[in-house]
Amino acid sequence: MTKVEIDPLTRIEGMGKIKVEVENNELKDLKFQITVAPRFFEYLLTGKRAEEAPRLTQRICGICYVSHHLASVKAIENAWGVTPTETAIKLRRLMNAGGYVTSHSLHSAFLAVPDLIGLPEDGRNFIALMGKYPEIGKAALKIHAYGNKVVEASGGRIVQVVTSVPGGQTLALKEERRRELLEEGKEVLELMKVYADFVFDVYEKDSLVCSQFPDLETNFMGLVNGPDDHYDVYDGKGRIISGTGKEVVKFDTNYYYNYIQEAVWEHSSTKVPYYKPEGVNGNLRVGPLARLNVASKLPWPVAHEYEERYLKLFPRPCLQVQGFNLARIPELIAGQEEVLQMLEDPQITSTDIRKPVKSRGGEGASFIEAPRGVLTHHYVIDDNGLIRYANIMAPTTYNHPLIQHDLYANAKIYASEFADKKKRAEACWRLEKIVRAYDPCTSCSVHMVDFDLKVDGKMVEVREVS
Amino acid sequence: MARILLIGLAGDSGCQVAAVGLHETLVEVLAANELIYAPTLIDAKEIPDKIDVAIVEGGIRNTHEEEIIKEIREKSGVVIALGACAAFGGIPGLANLKPGPELMNTIYNNWRGTDKGTIPTHLVSLDEQHPIKDFVKVDFIIPGCPPEVTDIAYTLTTLLSGEIPKYNSTQVCDDCPKERLGVYEPELKRIHEEIPDPDRCLLEQGFFCMGPATMGGCGAPCPTSGNTCEGCRGACLDVTDQGMAMIDAMTGLLNQLKDEFSVETYVGQLYRFTYAESILSEIARRRNK
Numbered sequence: 001m002t003k004v005e006i007d008p009l010t011r012i013e014g015m016g017k018i019k020v021e022v023e024n025n026e027l028k029d030l031k032f033q034i035t036v037a038p039r040f041f042e043y044l045l046t047g048k049r050a051e052e053a054p055r056l057t058q059r060i061c062g063i064c065y066v067s068h069h070l071a072s073v074k075a076i077e078n079a080w081g082v083t084p085t086e087t088a089i090k091l092r093r094l095m096n097a098g099g100y101v102t103s104h105s106l107h108s109a110f111l112a113v114p115d116l117i118g119l120p121e122d123g124r125n126f127i128a129l130m131g132k133y134p135e136i137g138k139a140a141l142k143i144h145a146y147g148n149k150v151v152e153a154s155g156g157r158i159v160q161v162v163t164s165v166p167g168g169q170t171l172a173l174k175e176e177r178r179r180e181l182l183e184e185g186k187e188v189l190e191l192m193k194v195y196a197d198f199v200f201d202v203y204e205k206d207s208l209v210c211s212q213f214p215d216l217e218t219n220f221m222g223l224v225n226g227p228d229d230h231y232d233v234y235d236g237k238g239r240i241i242s243g244t245g246k247e248v249v250k251f252d253t254n255y256y257y258n259y260i261q262e263a264v265w266e267h268s269s270t271k272v273p274y275y276k277p278e279g280v281n282g283n284l285r286v287g288p289l290a291r292l293n294v295a296s297k298l299p300w301p302v303a304h305e306y307e308e309r310y311l312k313l314f315p316r317p318c319l320q321v322q323g324f325n326l327a328r329i330p331e332l333i334a335g336q337e338e339v340l341q342m343l344e345d346p347q348i349t350s351t352d353i354r355k356p357v358k359s360r361g362g363e364g365a366s367f368i369e370a371p372r373g374v375l376t377h378h379y380v381i382d383d384n385g386l387i388r389y390a391n392i393m394a395p396t397t398y399n400h401p402l403i404q405h406d407l408y409a410n411a412k413i414y415a416s417e418f419a420d421k422k423k424r425a426e427a428c429w430r431l432e433k434i435v436r437a438y439d440p441c442t443s444c445s446v447h448m449v450d451f452d453l454k455v456d457g458k459m460v461e462v463r464e465v466s
Numbered sequence: 467m468a469r470i471l472l473i474g475l476a477g478d479s480g481c482q483v484a485a486v487g488l489h490e491t492l493v494e495v496l497a498a499n500e501l502i503y504a505p506t507l508i509d510a511k512e513i514p515d516k517i518d519v520a521i522v523e524g525g526i527r528n529t530h531e532e533e534i535i536k537e538i539r540e541k542s543g544v545v546i547a548l549g550a551c552a553a554f555g556g557i558p559g560l561a562n563l564k565p566g567p568e569l570m571n572t573i574y575n576n577w578r579g580t581d582k583g584t585i586p587t588h589l590v591s592l593d594e595q596h597p598i599k600d601f602v603k604v605d606f607i608i609p610g611c612p613p614e615v616t617d618i619a620y621t622l623t624t625l626l627s628g629e630i631p632k633y634n635s636t637q638v639c640d641d642c643p644k645e646r647l648g649v650y651e652p653e654l655k656r657i658h659e660e661i662p663d664p665d666r667c668l669l670e671q672g673f674f675c676m677g678p679a680t681m682g683g684c685g686a687p688c689p690t691s692g693n694t695c696e697g698c699r700g701a702c703l704d705v706t707d708q709g710m711a712m713i714d715a716m717t718g719l720l721n722q723l724k725d726e727f728s729v730e731t732y733v734g735q736l737y738r739f740t741y742a743e744s745i746l747s748e749i750a751r752r753r754n755k
Contacts, residue, residue, distance in 0.1 A: 010509045013479050037476040037591060039528030039558035040569055042577070047730025051658040055696060056734070059557045059611060062480020106486065110507060125508045141489050141589055148487060154692025158613040159484045160698075163691050166658040170692030257579055264574050264584040271580055357658045378579070385656070386731060391579045 001028070002419040006428050008035070009435055011125070012112040013063055014442025018407065018431055025305045025416040032404045032435075034270070045390040048379045050076050050359065054164050057377065057392065061441055063106065065160050066099030066151060067370035069379070070234070073164040075377040078254055078364030080166060080358050087350040088168035091154050093160065093234050094342040096368070098150030100233065101143060101188075103371035104328050106441050108199065109140030112325045115433050116202045116209060121425060135196050139191040141333075146188045150339050153177055168354025176348050182343040189336050191303065196306055196329045203313055203326050213409075214409050215319035218285040218402055219275060222294035223273055223369045224250075231334065233369035239294050240275060240284065245317040248275070253367035256376055260284075262393065270400055273393050284372025286398045286457035287438065288327035293317040298330055299450030300337035306330040320408050321378035326439040359385025370395055372441050396440045406434050468518040468626050470496075471538065472504040473754040476595060477524025479548035482506050484612035485521075493617050499626060507664030517542040519625055525551040525558060525742070526596040532549035544625060547597070547604045548618070550611040554700050555742025557611070558595040558689060560734060562742055565754060566593035595742050606631060611739060612696035614684050635703040639667075642689050646670060650718045655695060668694055669715070674735050678709050678715035698739050707745045709736035 007017035008338060015035045021028040041060055048120040054072040058065035070092055077084060084092075114124040117132065130137035155161025156171050163171045203209055220243075225236030225404055229250075238256065240248040251259050253278045275282030289397050292298075298307045307330040314323040342348055365378035373395030380389035410430060411418070417427035474482055486492060502517065503510045513534070526532050539545055550556040561569060574585045598604060606625075608617050624631040639646075644667045651672040655662075662668055668675040668689055675689060676697030677714040679742070688695050701708035737744050 007511065008505045010505045010511070011507065013506065015505065035528075035530050037531060037595075038573075038593065039476060039527065040561035040573060041558075043564060043573055044557070044560040044734075045571060048734040049656065049727045049731060051656055052734065055693075056557060056738075059478055059480070062478040062483045062612065065478075065480065099469065106483070110486070120508070127493075127501070130493065141493075145488070145489050156693070157687040158487060159480045162688045165693065170524070170657070171745065187704070195532065262580045264581055271574075356660055359656060386728070389578060452557040 002191060004418050004424060004428065006432060009432060011114070011432075012435055012440055012442070013357050014440070016435070016440070016442055018428075018435075020411055020418050020431075022415050022418045025419060027408070027412045027415040029413050030404075032407055034440075034442045038396055042390045042392055043081045045379075045387045049383055050079075050379065050385050050387055051165055053377075053379065053387060053390070056161070060392070060394065061370075062159055063098055063103050064099065064252065064370040064372060064375070064443060066155065067368050067375050069155070069161050069221075069249060069367040069376040070096055071370075071375050073166060074235075074368065075364050075379050076381070079361060079362035079379055079381050080357060080364070080367055081362070082167055084168040085352050085354060087172075087347050088353050090342050090345055091169045091173060091347050091353065093169075094173075094339060095151055095154035096234050096350065097335045097338035097342065098147050098154065100371055101147030101339065102151065103147075103196075104332040105140055105143040105147060105337065106370070108325070108328055108332065109144075109195075111439070112328075112436050113199060113202075114198075115291035115429075115436065116206075116325075121429075123167065128369065133198070134269045136195060139195045140431055142191055143195065146184060147335075149184075150181060153181060159317050165354065167357035170354065171422065172353050173349050177322060178343055178349050182340065185336065185340050185343060189333070189340065192333050192336055193302070196333060199326065199329050200306070200309060202392050209464065210320055210322045210399055212410070213321050213406075213434065214413065216285075216321065216402065216406050217319055218283050219248060219278075219400070220290035220293045220317065221252075221275075221284040221286050221324050222291040223367055223372055223374065224295050229296045230299045231291060232299075233291075233435050235368075236376070238367055241294055241317065243317060243319060245293070246452075247279075253376075256365055256367065257378070260376075260393070262397075270397055273398050282400045285402050286395045287324060288331050288371075289318055289321075289324045290373060291331070291369060292323075292327045295362050299333045300334055300341070302328050303334035303337050306333055321437045324439070328439075365391075370440050371389070372396060373398060375394075396438075396442065399440065403435060403438050404442060407431050410434060468499045469502045469514070469516060470499055470504075471502060471513070471517045471520040471542065472507070473520070473522055473538070475522065475534065475547065475598070476522035476527040476554070477551040477556065479506065479523070480612045481523040481552075484615055485548075485618050487615045488619055494623065495622055495626070513541065515541050515614065518542045518624075521546045521548050522552050522598055523548045525555050526592065526598060526601060527558065528591045532592070532601055532604070532609050535598050535601050537674065542603045545598075545602065545606060546606045546621065547599065548608050549613050550609060550698055550700065550739040552594075552598050553604075553607045553609050554740040555595050556739050557596045559597075559740070560738070560744030562594045562747055563730060563733060563750070566591060572714070575685055597743055600682075609681055609699040610684060611696075617683065629735075633681075637702050638677035638680045638682050638684065638686050638689070638695050638699070640682045641684060642667075642677055642686035644668065644689060652718075654719055662692070664692065669719070676708075676712055676735075676738075679712035696738050697736075700740050708740045709733075709744055709746065712736050720723065
């Protein structure tokens, strides 16, 4: 019996580990565990002033804080039947797109790409990437810094923002700032193309990037907008497709609870959301891979060009885990083009950014596409405007059982390598690459502690209760 | 060349993301020193010996994290608590209002939208969220949620040049450009219900702004962006309890606190980041024993 532990998993957000057990060259067991403690955000929101929820809940995640901030304010506005001003919506779209620029550039350059460019085993990191490809490293830093500037201009500061309140935004964008950001933004788009070509080249030239990872057939869920179901990360309808690409359902996100329920697993502290009509086995994969599978197209010209290039390698529906890392690149560009689109909109500098709103009772939910996938906030608010119930479903909770399943399928193929000292490092690295591709956000998972699930052939193994 | 460790415990990685925001400065610091352990950025798997500077984000909520912080303390010359969770417990500390086992039952077994009947039992979860100082000696605190990039840069470069960093004892109001007249509006207001005068002190206008009870040095980005200060940098240097200091600063407004607000509401306003280390939580702890 060989027992291998990868502890801690590195270059992911938060703390986790993988345990593998191999006997006679066969996989006996694999456990994917998250060791970050739960922080009980849903409970701690109880009794709090509703208008403070956007600022409280964004502390769930230091990377996709913009997504939580906006999902939260949208849910409260839905509960109160409030529509923010047009400029407020544009400022929020600007902030959200800026969030994509920072989050995707950070994940790509700091976490994922160091695995793809032939760096030595003890030096797969951003510092080494900077050493080998300084121009690419510098481009990534500039892109990340620019995303931060956009978030700061619309959100008031970076890493935790302050400006979204029910009814609108508290900070208008000044014309001078708009012009500066627009000018720099156009240069950043050019840098992005250089960065994108670099990553695409790796995928197009090296078939090994994907060949060691089996396909995983799952449902996919994402947000789509308009009659053509195009890509939109801020607003729209929820859409679920099957692993064969057929539409399962399209739904109004305010009533998500008719479609999605959460299961509790005996041996895990992660709640796992599932597609209700299919029961607890109704898995849903979310994130960049799911979005490009679910939406008909990216509605910006440069992003669409890269999407076409992506689809040549990964035709819809892509079931391949390594598709995630490449899908993030057209999305990064889409984020930048939405930033530019908003900055070019004459309404963006209007001072009509909010209207006063009275506190009242109500119930509302919202969806937003966080960089890691669909994020849901749902509140019940009492007559005094205090929160009485909160439900938050973060993207990583959907992906969690599927990460486990992907890991299991891979370790099964390469089981003998875990027993072989010379090949073990390579086998472990392959597993870490799977986890990184999903870009799990362990702290985002709100109630998650210790995911300790055995998957053996079956998609998910849970006990149905209630 | 100093050996640096950077780790995140029960938090959200936002402080580490803020540190990445140093960009060129970060690359310079890392090039001139040695980053020996940082799971978010590099692949080292073992916490090494002889750490010069350990930078720790996040609080402590389970025994796994407790063990890690103790190991780090043992191996490190200097331990820095980075951000509100590590320093004061942070927002997760608000859940300390409910005892651990009750919390588990509520969230897993009695929550709308979640299947009933199962409570995970394998956890070695602590009853409360703790700041790291509850377990180990902390040498320096870089407060904030997130900490200011300039504070991170100042602390690191000062320490790495062999000097001892010194922090200011101002309050957020000292950084805030809004005008204070010493006159308070007769009622307490909520930020979405009225649009404040952008040039005048938010607290004087009746909005719940934590500026007077919060350590300065951030440049007051929240009030200048049109929203109240949340108090994320904790109490000022010479103050032990942030909420008490705020009550002290509220003067006439204190009469306006609405009776429909519950303990949870007040704690969420007065102790948003510091409940875990507050006098109030100590009283609750004694009562529960």
